[in-house]
Every structure is written in structure tokens, then in C-alpha cells.
Amino acid sequence: xxxxxxxxxxxxxxxxxxxxxxxxxxxxxxxxxxxxxxxxxxxxxxxxxxxxxxxxxxxxxxxxxxxxxxxxxxxxxxxxxxxxxxxxxxxxxxxxxxxxxxxxxxxxxxxxxxxxxxxxxxxxxxxxxxxxxxxxxxxxxxxxxxxxxxxxxxxxxxxxxxxxxxxxxxxxxxxxxxxxxxxxxxxxxxxxxxxxxxxxxxxxxxxxxxxxxxxxxxxxxxxxxxxxxxxxxxxxxxxxxxxxxxxxxxxxxxxxxxxxxxxxxxxxxxxxxxxxxxxxxxxxxxxxxxxxxxxxxxxxxxxxxxxxxxxxxxxxxxxxxxxxxxxxxxxxxxxxxxxxxxxxxxxxxxxxxxxxxxxxxxxxxxxxxxxxxxxxxxxxxxxxxxxxxxxxxxxxxxxxxxxxxxxxxxxxxxxxxxxxxxxxxxxxxxxxxxxxxxxxxxxxxxxxxxxxxxxxxxxxxxxxxxxxxxxxxxxxxxxxxxxxxxxxxxxxxx
Numbered sequence: 473x474x475x476x477x478x479x480x481x482x483x484x485x486x487x488x489x490x491x492x493x494x495x496x497x498x499x500x501x502x503x504x505x506x507x508x509x510x511x512x513x514x515x516x517x518x519x520x521x522x523x524x525x526x527x528x529x530x531x532x533x534x535x536x537x538x539x540x541x542x543x544x545x546x547x548x549x550x551x552x553x554x555x556x557x558x559x560x561x562x563x564x565x566x567x568x569x570x571x572x573x574x575x576x577x578x579x580x581x582x583x584x585x586x587x588x589x590x591x592x593x594x595x596x597x598x599x600x601x602x603x604x605x606x607x608x609x610x611x612x613x614x615x616x617x618x619x620x621x622x623x624x625x626x627x628x629x630x631x632x633x634x635x636x637x638x639x640x641x642x643x644x645x646x647x648x649x650x651x652x653x654x655x656x657x658x659x660x661x662x663x664x665x666x667x668x669x670x671x672x673x674x675x676x677x678x679x680x681x682x683x684x685x686x687x688x689x690x691x692x693x694x695x696x697x698x699x700x701x702x703x704x705x706x707x708x709x710x711x712x713x714x715x716x717x718x719x720x721x722x723x724x725x726x727x728x729x730x731x732x733x734x735x736x737x738x739x740x741x742x743x744x745x746x747x748x749x750x751x752x753x754x755x756x757x758x759x760x761x762x763x764x765x766x767x768x769x770x771x772x773x774x775x776x777x778x779x780x781x782x783x784x785x786x787x788x789x790x791x792x793x794x795x796x797x798x799x800x801x802x803x804x805x806x807x808x809x810x811x812x813x814x815x816x817x818x819x820x821x822x823x824x825x826x827x828x829x830x831x832x833x834x835x836x837x838x839x840x841x842x843x844x845x846x847x848x849x850x851x852x853x854x855x856x857x858x859x860x861x862x863x864x865x866x867x868x869x870x871x872x873x874x875x876x877x878x879x880x881x882x883x884x885x886x887x888x889x890x891x892x893x894x895x896x897x898x899x900x901x902x903x904x905x906x907x908x909x910x911x912x913x914x915x916x917x918x919x920x921x922x923x924x925x926x927x928x929x930x931x932x933x934x935x936x937x938x939x940x941x942x943x944x945x946x947x948x949x950x951x952x953x954x955x956x957x958x959x960x961x962x963x964x965x966x
Contacts, residue, residue, distance in 0.1 A: 480523050482786060483532065484544045488578045489555035489591065490518030490742040494732040496541075497740060501726050503535030511719040515785040516603075516823065517588065518742040519552040542584075550584045555591040556599040558741035558749055562710055563697045564596035568614040573638060580642040587624065587649045588822070591641070594618075597694055599744060600824035601853040602629065605652075606645050609689060611635050618689045619644075621667060624652065624660050625820060627855055627916050630667025634682040647674045663914055694826070694851050695810050696780050699747060701772040702758065709753040711761060714774060718746050718791065724768040731760050744824065745779065777801045780812040782823045790815040793829070793866075800870040806877060812852050813873075826852040827876060829869065841865065844872055848918060850880050856911075856918045859946035862927045910936045910955040915948040919955060 485500065504512065504522060509532070512522040524532055529545065536543055544550065557574040560566065577591060590604035594611070601609060605624055608617040619632035636644060651673055652659040659665055700712040713720075732740065732750065735757045741749045753761060765772065778798045783790035793815055801808065814825030819833060828845040843862045847854040860876050909920040919925065919939075924932040927946050930939065936955070943952045 478525050480525060481529050481545050483522055483524055483529070484515075484548060485520040485541060486550065486552040487518055487520055487742055488553045488581070489574055490552075490558050491555075491575075491578075491739055492520075492742070493739050494729050494737065496539075498726070498729045498733075499539045500536075500541060501722055501729065503532055503539065503541075505722050505726065506535070507531040509722060511721055512725070513715075513718045513720060513786075514742045514746045514748065515552070516744045516746065516782060517552040517554050517785075518558075518744060520742070521786060550586060551588040553578065553581070553585065553589045553591065554599065554604060554744065556593040556596050557591075558743055559593065559596040559598045559697075562703070562705055562749070562751070563598050564593055566593050566595055566610065569593050569610045573615070577638055577641050580639065581645075582642065583646050585645060585649060586653060587645070589645055591617075594689060595692060597692060598697055598699060601691065602855055603744070603822050603824050606648060608636065608641055611689070612686055613683060615639075616683045617641065618685065621648065621670070622822075622855070623662070623665050623667075626661060626663075626665065628662075628665050628667075629855055630665070630670070632671060633668075635685050637681040637683070640680045643678065644674070644680055647677050651677070691851065691853050694812075694853065696812050698776060698779065699743060699745060699749065700774060700779060702753070702761075707755075708751075709755065709758060711750045711753055711772070712743075712747055713749075713770060713772060714745070714747040714779060716771075716774065716778070716795075720748070721768065724764070724770065727764045727768070731757075731764055735760065745782065775802055777806065777808050780808060782812070782814045782825055784816070784818055784821045784823065787817055790817045793869075797829075797870060797873065801873075804870075804874060806874060807881065808877060811850060811877065811880060824852050826850040827873070828857065829873075832863065839865075842869060844869070844876065846876065846880075848920070850883075856916065857947070858918060858920065858923055859925065859927045862946060908957045911958045912945040912948065912950050913954050913956060914950045915945060917945050917947040 507524065507528040509522050509524055509528060512520055515521055555574050557571065560571060574591060587606055588604040590601070590607045592599055592601050592607065592609045594609050601607060602620060602622055605622050607620040607622065609620065611618050613635060615638045616635035617638065619636050621630045621632065622628070623630070648670070651670060659670060700714045702709050702711055735754060737750060737752050741751065743749060781794050781798070783794050811827060812825050813827045813829065814823035816823055816828060816830045819830065826847050830843045830845060832841040832843060834841060841863045844860045844864065845857040846860055848856045848858065861872050864872055909918050911918050919936060921933060921935050924930045924934050925946060928943065939952060941952065944950060945954070
């Protein structure tokens with residue numbers, strides 16, 4: 473019998489910095505509509521995705537060639553460059569990192585990166601700090617950036633010993649990428665990596681302008697801003713649009729571009745939360761925007777419990793699980809303020825979240841099991857995970873998540889009234905007493921006696937010296953002897 477199944481392709485278009493001009497987007501939308509594509513979606517790295525049949529793809533390739541639109545089909549060899557430009561003026565007010573700086577840096581990239589690159593303002597919380605391989609984070613010194621390298625396919629992070637100049641970001645990124653990709657046995661998917669060795673090699677390969685850091689990076693206290701609906705700023709409004717099913721109809725986006733052109737708005741911004749933001753809406757023009765939202769039945773007031781989730785790109789299983797858990801959260805009226813959640817179906821996906829729901833790899837898909845983890849101090853910009861419970865069924869996720877949220881707020885209550893958050897400088901001249909945690913040499917998992925290890929029934933307050941001899945790493949099962957002490961405060965720079 474003849475196989476009549478129609479092959480579907482996934483096409484990705486990078487939008488460097490999460491910025492797309494209204495004119496460029498309009499041309500893309502025209503090509504997609506003519507080919508019969510009805511919807512598109514945005515990804516966790518601020519890129520654009522859509523599905524197309526082989527017949528549609530032929531027309532799309534022709535249209536994109538004419539409009540000089542770069543794209544990838546059924547692959548992701550060149551990740552989008554992420555930036556926090558979308559947050560400028562809306563969720564933060566940087567001293568020196570403005571629109572022109574972002575665009576000047578993006579314009580200096582004369583090559584197409586194969587590693588994930590992030591350009592991040594240190595004063596905002598909308599865009600993840602360390603989801604890239606090369607994470608450039610603004611410093612207190614104008615035009616200079618901290619650089620944190622997260623080596624590919626690992627959780628190993630190396631801090632570059634000095635600040636990087638804005639004009640050197642592109643050329644330095646290329647030099648680092650070339651070194652990593654030509655020496656994968658040293659720097660790619662390895663259990664141990666010498667970051668200092670890499671820095672020495674790269675410094676010797678070119679002439680770069682570096683600057684000693686005046687102060688270490690201090691992460692802001694995390695609170696995901698509400699990024700949907702109409703919101704006022706600088707006597708104007710910005711509009712955030714989120715889609716529960718992640719799909720943005722082409723017809724709607726075309727009308728959106730027409731209103732942008734009519735009201736002299738030149739660009740649209742994407743976020744890692746798979747939404748779009750339009751800046752610069754004049755108060756007198758709100759009626760035009762409300763009209764197209766009404767016409768296309770666009771809801772812009774979803775519950776905040778639904779907005780603080782990340783799922784993998786093009787992952788229907790993760791999206792379905794999110795909807796089920798969100799429905800449970802809403803039914804229980806569960807408080808999730810200052811928390812965000814990530815669902816990892818693919819263990820290697822680099823999602824952002826303070827609470828991680830990680831599906832175990834197993835052959836029996838009918839009996840899926842999950843690990844529930846959280847980051848140090850529940851700060852999602854940390855890359856250090858603690859196992860809360862392991863190997864639970866799908867039915868147990870909601871009650872366990874409820875208990876974990878309760879544990880977080882108990883921690884917050886106990887911390888109330890104590891010293892200021894250690895992410896900030898204080899006026900207290902007394903040197904704080906250092907505390908230690910123990911870190912696995914192999915997977916960088918952390919044992920913190922303040923938390924204990926619930927998956928092994930080890931209560932909070934149990935010192936590392938009091939752990940049983942057969943204790944092993946909850947993530948990679950390395951022996952207790954494979955843990956080394958590390959100053960807890962240093963973890964928060966990651």
C-alpha cells in the first residue's frame with residue numbers, strides 16, 4: 473500500500489538579539505502566507521520557527537532567497553544570539569547599555585556563531601543570564617562586560633579573568649569558538665575542563681582590549697516581570713502578547729505589522745518566554761491595537777502562574793505537561809511568586825528555571841518517571857541543582873511541586889528579618905562569616921546541609937560529615953569521597 477504521509481519540515485529563522493524590523497517580518501509573513509503556512513512560533517532563544525511541507529518549502533526557499541532571509545531546515549547548527557534589549561526601559565534602567573550598544577555589537581559579527589551567545593544587562597530579570605555558552609554580562613564600567621563561558625554539553629562554567637570590551641565581543645567569541653570546536657577532546661562535552669588553559673590560548677591568538685573588574689558581578693534578586701498586556705512606561709505603552717499554544721497566526725501578525733507601520737513603530741521584540749513585545753505605543757493609538765486584538769480574539773491577561781514556565785522548543789509533550797500542571801496550580805490557587813519552572817524532556821536542553829521537572833530517560837514510555845530539582849536558593853540564574861525528589865510518577869508531580877513551593881516560602885519566611893540578600897553590597901563593614909557546601913567533582917551537583925537531601929531522607933541541617941558512608945551523588949551516583957568543599961557564597965556568581 474502506498475505511503476501517503478506528508479513530510480513536515482521545521483524551519484528556523486534567527487532574529488539576532490531578539491529584534492526584527494517590521495519591514496523584514498512583513499516580507500517573511502507575505503512569503504509564508506503565499507506558501508500556505510498558517511502559524512509560526514517563537515523559541516527560547518528569541519528565534520522564529522514554523523512548519524512546512526516539502527511542497528511549501530520549495531516556495532519558501534525561493535521567497536527567502538529573494539528577500540535575503542537566512543534560515544535553517546530541520547537543524548539548529550547556528551543558535552540565535554540572545555540579548556536583553558527587549559527589557560530596556562521596560563524592566564530595567566541601565567546606566568550605559570542602550571539600544572545603540574546592542575546594535576553596534578550585533579553588527580560586528582562577521583561570522584555565524586555555532587555556540588550560543590548571550591548579551592545580558594545585569595540589572596534585568598526577563599532574560600536568563602547563563603543560558604548561553606558565551607555569556608557576556610554588563611559590568612559597572614561602561615562598554616565592558618563580564619564573560620562566563622559554559623562549555624558545550626556541560627554544566628561547567630568558567631569566569632574570564634578580566635572584563636571584555638564591547639567592540640571585541642564578536643572577534644573574541646569567534647576565537648573562543650574556534651578553539652573549543654577544533655579541540656573538542658578538551659573543551660566539548662568533557663567531565664573536567666581547564667578554563668584557564670583555554671583563556672591563555674585565546675589571549676595569545678589575537679589582540680584584545682581587556683579591563684580589570686572594579687567589582688564582581690552581583691546578580692539581582694530574581695522576580696520574573698509580568699510581560700503581557702498593555703503597560704505604561706515613559707509616557708507611552710508597551711504591549712506583550714503571549715500564546716497559550718505558542719502559535720501566532722500569520723494573519724494576525726500581518727495586521728500587527730500594518731498597525732506598527734501606520735503608527736511608526738519600526739521593530740518587534742521577542743522574549744525567551746516565547747512571546748513578543750511591541751514598544752512605543754502612543755496613548756492615542758491604543759484603540760488601533762485593541763481593535764486588532766479584538767478582531768483576532770487575542771487574550772492578553774493569562775494567569776501569572778502560566779507565564780512563568782519554560783518548555784523546550786517544538787516539544788508538544790512538554791507543552792502538554794505544562795498545561796496539566798498549570799491547571800492544577802490554578803485549581804489549588806498555588807502561590808508561585810518569584811519562582812519559575814522548566815520542563816526538560818531532553819536532558820541536554822539548557823532551559824531556565826528555579827524549579828526543574830526533568831523526565832528520566834527510559835524505554836517504557838507508558839511509565840514515565842521524573843526528577844524534581846531546584847537551583848541554589850531558588851535563583852534560576854544559578855546553574856547548581858539540588859535534587860528534591862527522584863523517580864516520581866507523573867501523577868505525583870503536582871503534589872510534590874506543591875510541597876516544594878511550600879518549602880520555598882517557609883525558607884523565605886525564616887529568612888525575613890535576617891541580613892540583606894547577599895547578592896547586594898551592604899553597609900555593614902563586618903566581614904561576613906563564610907559557609908561551605910560540598911560539590912560533586914563529576915556533575916557539579918551540590919550538597920548543602922541547609923537543605924539536606926530529601927530524596928535520601930536526609931533532613932535539613934545534616935552536616936556533610938554526618939552523611940552515611942554509602943551516600944552518593946543524587947545525579948551521577950558518584951561516591952561521597954568525590955565531593956569537595958566549596959565556599960557557598962562563590963556559587964552565587966554563577
